[in-house]
Amino acid sequence: MASPDLDFAAEKAGDPLFVQSLARGMQVMAAFQGVERALSLAEIAARTSITRSAAQRLVHTLRKMGYLRLTEDGRGFLPDLGVLDLTYDYLRLNPLLRRASPALLELRRNVRERVDLSLFDGQRMVYAARMQSKREMFFATLVGNTVPTFCTSGGWAVMAHLPDHQVDALLANADMKALTPRTLTDPAAIREQIAMARENGHALALEQILMGEVALGGAILGAEGRPVAAIHVAGSLSEWEPEEFRRRVAPLVAETVRSIESL
Template structure:
């Protein structure tokens, strides 16, 4: 399987004018987070000018924000002094999220058992609109460094977990989400037409799980099942992925789909 090192769906939020003009909204915090978000999708250190451009702020404002974040330990110079990188203190916040999130806490023992039984890669993703974000990753023997990283995200419209989540949404809402996505191709097999994607979503809804082949990675097959919240809406998904070089699609689905569905149900809060 071929892996990409870049996050596929940056976690950027587009705010309305009303949201930005809210008297409780703090513009300086917004700018600081825009600066940190400048690193989404890059694979190297960024210069001050690049940070300013990516954060959509002027260079003077970027300089002040970067200086403040460096002082606080949230940014650093790279070893060759060619630019800036995120700082180690950001990991404190990632840890806080993972250890305090009830869903991750409840899912971890279930995922460990699934990984032990399947001996294939197991992931928990969280639903975030047009993307799903990996909050737990339990690897197989084949995985590369980038495939082990929590926080990596993939599009909802073309991932096994994404299809499972879409299948758990009302039809109109799911279609609107797909139509709002950019629907670019990652492989020659990525589904990009809305109607074709919705056919897969309908199939997923009928059988209770999704099966995606080579949608994001060449040679990968993945099964997904939605994790439901107490309000009856999907909050994430369990994924189990293998290699088409080792498995026929039918055999993979027959062997692992029941396990994935059982794990997702065990984590869900009906």
């Protein structure tokens, strides 16, 4: 994922409290989103649309603060432990995650499959709690990993609780790249899944993110009745028939959602 495209001049002009230098520093950290390796200073400058000299000063400052480190070969930079400290603080101070943790553990014991909690962030669902199964690869188990809202069970469940005009806006602005041969990219087909989720109280997705995977999602509503997160349970189609998976998992997900929302 490319780093956010922020118009700093427009932000500064429209908001007297906006700190442009701080925003550029955060832009440097965001440059690492979606990359597979360390970034050179030139690459950081290019990905953030800032000058090399400005990138050098920002990277130096972030290194001194413990948020970036130089690789052993001296050819690039990577996020350092300071980022993990911030992640830990976010997770422990998030009231939803604090409430959800015991319920998710109980759900994982009951279903014996992968259980995730993702936070709704517009076009993406951001994994904030992950309880993996034996089949998962390393990157797919990490907190902070994101998946598109438009093609996931949790995303469909979340959109089922949004008014139609907001669903239309999300789909109109979605980058509908197919992740598997079965990923739905036709807005009409996606709306059918959302309608089914409204009727059933959950969404069932087949091979939308990974081939061979069946996933069931249920939305978690906030205090104002708007969706803020979703629970996903994922299994293998080599072990489950889709309707059997639904019958087994849907009541447990619904119970877990009620437990979290009632706290």
